[in-house]
Amino acid sequence: MRGWRWRRGIVAAAAALCAGAPSGDARAEKCPNMLILLDRSTSMAGAKWTAALEAISGFTRGREEVMRFGLQVFPAPGDACGPGLQVAGCEFFQATAIDLELSRLSPGGLTPTADALIAAASTADVQDRTRRRFVILVTDGEPTCPDLNDIPRNHLQALAAVQELALSGVKTFVVGFGQDVSQERLDQLAIAGGTARTGAACDDPLNPGSRVPCRYFEASDRASLASAFDEIATIASGELLGAACDDSCYAIGACPAGEKCVKAVRSYGTRLVNLGTCVPDPCSGVACGADGFCREGRCIASCLSPCPPSQVCRDGACVSDPCGDPAACSCAISCPRFLTCVAGVCADDPCRSIVCPAAAPYCNQGSCFAAAPPAPEPLKPPPDAGPTRQLPEKTGCACGGDSAALVGGALGAGLFLDRARRRRAR
Secondary structure (H helix, E strand, C coil), rough: CCCCCCCCCCCHHHHHCCCCCCCCCCCCCCEEEEEEEEECCCHEEEEHHHHHHHHHHHHHCCCCCCEEEEEEEECCCCCCCCCCCEEEEEECCCHHHHHHHHHCCCCCCCCCHHHHHHHHHHCCHHHHHCCEEEEEECCCCCCCCCCCCHHHHHHCCCCCCCCHHCCCCCCECCCCCCCCCCCHHHHHHHHHCCCCCCCCCCECCCCCCCCCCCCCCCCCCHHHHHHHHHHHHHHHCCHHHHHCCCCCCCCCCCCCCEEEECCEEEEEECCCEEEEEEEEECCCCCCCCCCEEECCCCEEECCCCCCCCCCCECCCCEEHHHHHHHHHHHCCCCCCCCEECCCCEEEEECCCCCCCCCCCCCEECCCECCCCCCCCCCCCCCCCCCCCCCCCCCCCCCCCCCHHHCCCCCCHHHHHHHHHHHHHCC
């Protein structure tokens, strides 16, 4: 039996059997936008450009399921001091698109760092306040625009742009690529961007072979650039709630009150991702009896006793298990995240939005059932027979297959553990 969803505590022996059973969704924040701001000035030509393309490809391809990568290059092609051009918007599974865009570009022009940062700040990806946003500035030289003869002023404009990004909640990572950078200026950008490193050291351009403290990320080749990207990804992931993210509406609290999340599969090339969509919940505000539950706006009866082997609960009655033949219930493909195989089709787990009553706390294929018969009434002792004896409460869980058989298996596991302990104690 598939799609089991556990809704209450169980005895220790049964819990051991069900350690791998799925639990309720954990709340996660949306996945972050990571905009790579790449310097394509003339000084990046040759080995630097090749190394940058290879490192970026490895960086994005290994994390494109959990980070929404985008790419902006500066200066814009055909404009020596152009503010930059976003060639790929931030999205999941963008590695191939970013590789393709980079393969069409070549270095040329000056280094309009300030205007590139200002242009990045105006993009929808960087302005998306529903998620964390990061800019990764990769540059190999001084800011030579807008005035080639006034580098200090150009730097102050870039510094102001990073500060504006920080005020809007955007962190800017700074990567100095090569030896033609000003460590002092890159340190200032990293500090302003909220990503200053502590305890890091960079090569001293004035004293070859020596290392000096630095606050930005230093790279000199493909390997060191890839290492810088890896560290940046680790830092960015560590800021997420629980170090995880989830763009779907299946996360608890993602849909407004009175709505529920249902299947909405998006295609990213050959990848299928179920992000879901919020729709009105027909069970919102519907009250059913103590032994019933609501499904799609209707009150449904529960099975208050376990069904016999080869049968399952359907709307309060025990019926033949339609999945007795595995071929009848298997799916030809692996279902996208949050979907389950229902009668051979990838669909929302019908138990996801169902709240089962206490008397039938387990759910399978959209029906609520009990794993043990209702507790009997206490035995009434005959006159003068002494204290009343209480029958033991039956509890258990099911991890697949018939519920009654699994309860017996769980209790049997408890007896086995108890006997094993006794043998060890002898």
